[in-house]
Amino acid sequence: MTKAVRYERDGDVALIVIANPPVNALGHAVREGLWQAMDRFAQDDARIAVILGQGKLFLGGADISEFGTPPREPHLPDVCTHIERSAKPVVAAIHGPALGGGCEVALGAHYRLAMEGARLGFPEVLLGLIPGAGGSQRMPRLTGVGPALDMMPAGGSVSASEALKIGLVDRVATGDVREAGLAYARDLLDAAAEPRRTGALSRPTHDAEAFDAARALWTKKSRGEVAPLAAIDAVEVATRTDFDAGIKEERRIFLDLMQTPQRAGMIHAFFNDRKVSKLPELNGVSPREIAHVGVIGGGTMGAGIATACLLAGLPVTLVERDEAAAKKARTTITGNLDAAVKRGKLKDRDGTLAHLNTVTDYAALGDADLAIEAVFEDMGVKKDVFARLDTVLKPGAILATNTSYLDVNEIATSTSRPGDVIGLHFFSPAHVMKLLEVVVAGQTAADVTATAFALAKRLKKTAVKAGVCDGFIGNRILATYRGAADRMILDGASPWEIDAAIKAFGLPMGPFEMGDLAGLDIGFMTRQRKAATRDPRDVVPTWADAMYHEGWLGQKTGRGYYTYEGRKGTPNEAILPFIEEARGDRPQRSFTPEEIQRRYLAAMVNEAAKVVGEGIAARPLDVDVTLLYGYGFPRWRGGPMLWADHEGLPALLADIKAWAETDPYFWEPSALLEQLVAEGRSFADLNKENVQ
Template structure:
């Protein structure tokens, strides 16, 4: 019997799918002479996961564990034939089958921990039996997706085949089965206590106290050493408890927000430009990173730089690095702008200077043809002003990559006043092909993510004047959930980057504005961060992290003396964190008022993926909407007091509704 799972568009394992499978499996168990059952998905995918919308309330019977029990009690072998995605509950269903076969392009994974939960249908118990506790800990706690060839190598799959032969291979596998062979009856492979302990330590450090990962680790470690029925019951109870938690709600919010952020209602009927060749202008670190990103995704890439030798060297380096990963890159250095004429997309990534960028976009615009798209990677500059230097302003928009482009997930798509729907649709399509999380923004200083991060950094600097040390601020933000504190981040990225931006904006700065000169004094002393061995902290051989430095203390003390705050009592860690986050929230409100951001969901996606706002808080807007209004008002008042007469209060009612 072949049971086809057909629930377009992605075969999410909602109630209807579960009920249909349960009915089919019960029928199979009552069919005389049946050799076995093959479960296969329609539409090129198995089951892409559970219906996340069900996690907010009671889950109707049959639950997935009940369906899995039907699979294991079925008197004949059940084989999962996997194409496309088998994620979450889809993979747990496959784990309960007697054997599994997949196409070579199939993708598998258990992402529940990334949604604030643990696998709830046997994933923490059956996966360790299939691949061992060490690998199961890493896969479950990271939520990492893995490819079918890897699963075959680990012994999780019986075969890997083509899509055209998937069903016949699965049927042959059914006929070859000697009988039932559930993973539930197998022990976990013996990997040695030291290996498991090491895996636990690594996963626990990366979890940074998040309850879902810690509970998943505990359940996997105990797999095979305690009664399966008891552990399955505990796993399900933990799943049900965690899915109703505030953290899981925040992560589900991001799950849906990230999927909506790259869509626009006016683009539904627009056919994007087909892009095969991409030009990148600028072979510095950012330009090279963008070029590598496109080359990695099989685009033909032309890299242009005024320094021809640098472009040649970067092209060679990119080809070599990708070759080591098994990718044959179509990566070419070119010397003249007319060599970009056949590109369907050109991204400029030259120095952040309006005159320089204007010259580049004007020269590129003159050689592009048809529906080609011209993108600027500017972080702050006005794209509408840049468009005035082109003959085709409709083809220009911003594609703001974050450094390094090959790793950072956010891609801000900046829609100028003249940007055409086709240009925007093409950029969004490219973002998805590159595996990025796109957010649409309008023109505004710093756009969305950098604008919020600037407010965050500015208020953390105010805290230095008002009694806090860099270490105290960094530790407070780590405790809130940021991956790094703001001053450690500044040292890592280089203090000179923000210094250059402040110098660019200095002429227009309000003389009444409260200005913290501490980072300027550090830069002027040659303390640019990690790359010079000193910034806010001191670095050197044998130091695993930055060390507190008396020179920085003296710079801060001198600034406090000039501002009249010497001797100020340091605020508490909680006060520091809430002031810093409230500053982000206020800036988010301004972004919505000004129309730079479309909605609060986009703001949250930009903050989480652009500068590391903690995912488990859901983003600054979600966080603000889920704390008491009186507490938020209290800290927004402190934000206003810290900034002084130039503070601009955002519309909180608009933000929270």
């Protein structure tokens, strides 16, 4: 018996206890220990066995330390079958999360007890896979195909009570999992219960309409991701074959997905989520305590930031210019909290709202530990706000700006404590979007940066450290790949062709749809802000300026690049004369979707390499995380830097140099990209060199 699994006895009951902290991951020692424990159970005189976890949960999923290493026997599908074939009854007593392989072990048992607070589910598609140890074959036999089609393509999970309702578990209990497991086992013994093998249950009924609907939904939602549709295929196998054949087909699909680039992209993203907050300069640095947050500005962004803090249990004081604006901000936040209740993210709306104070006087921020401004994107306005904050905030309080582009160092000059100043760039809607760019200014104290990362964790956001430049990481790169789209328009592509090609690549929106959603006035004001320092070789989308002057600002005015009825848009061909005027006598050509994607992504990667080379982003993985969480880059591709590595940096650089022959200003190759190609290295190599 391995140390990761203990075999104990309590009268007629054998207790098989998984003890592999911190999350009881299903590594080799646990799999081997479960196998040996079942062998021992078969040989002794215990009449029933209970499998349970020690610590906070039943069984975690795969052991991430084994990712990328050759698999070792016993494999998990065989362990689940070994449990299921027991001649004596086996109970799985589940507390905490039982996800992925943990859920599959539970399905291999004959009976399932879930403690209140437990969750069962299959997150495998989030790693580009499907359940690979019988989950897609056993669950439909217990629940029917409907719940399986709801859960598996989404990588979702259900609560203990939901699991009982759909038939995934047999009993829900409260209290101590060991005592509840023993009680259930003895009830089963009293009832003379026999082994009830899930694999021996009747084949689930095939529901053609349900499968058609699931495929239609996930073809639309997955945007090229293959695992959700493969999960649907695997569930359908359970309705068409016997159990053993279904297990073999599930395993074939699973192993095929293991070899796909999508799975590699999802694994890359998975590990980057864990690496992005590991910064050497923060080792041993303790964050400051945050118990009260101030927010200045109650518009869409300020209200979203306040909502995010309230949902994290932080009291918020929000400052607006007058009573009417403060009342409107409270209404917006109330609506946000109502939506959170509907999504199941919040139970006590009124209790949460009680922690919000909307005021018009900055003096109310005297006790705040952190103040975040979310006012108009104008340097003068922001510096005025910071000067006022400097006079009212207590010593040690942090002053944060939510600016999307502006120089945080200059903002800090309006205070007497630049070490307390930092950028916290939230993405809209701030209470929903996961990305938080932490913009570290020249004099920002290390414990202020550590506090920003601790706050992000409390808000359940992914924080990325960024340096100071126009647009930081994300918006700087966005401006460049949007510039590539504008140049393709001048060369002959239409906005709608570009949007269609970019969505076909896997992004949720094309650049012109995104512009309509954000508001075309934002782009116009950005161009006006940069006009005085713009390089004369740069391209200005004059057609977009003409649209602004026509009052066509996108969705909020019903017309932009698209004409809208509600949120559904159709191409607004009235903009074509503006585009033709901008093209002048420039030579025209057609673009294939693949050519559009190549130029768009090449511009993204080239600018990202400049961002890394300048130290604005510490590592390529920081860029990947930023684009995944803030800009909708498809997770199954891992991020633009991983995409570039897969495409091959030499070929990408060759294309950039070829385009630079006609547009040397825009397509100037990144020095870092040229260096990596010359040295035969990749962005992945840079990530490895900077692993902490």
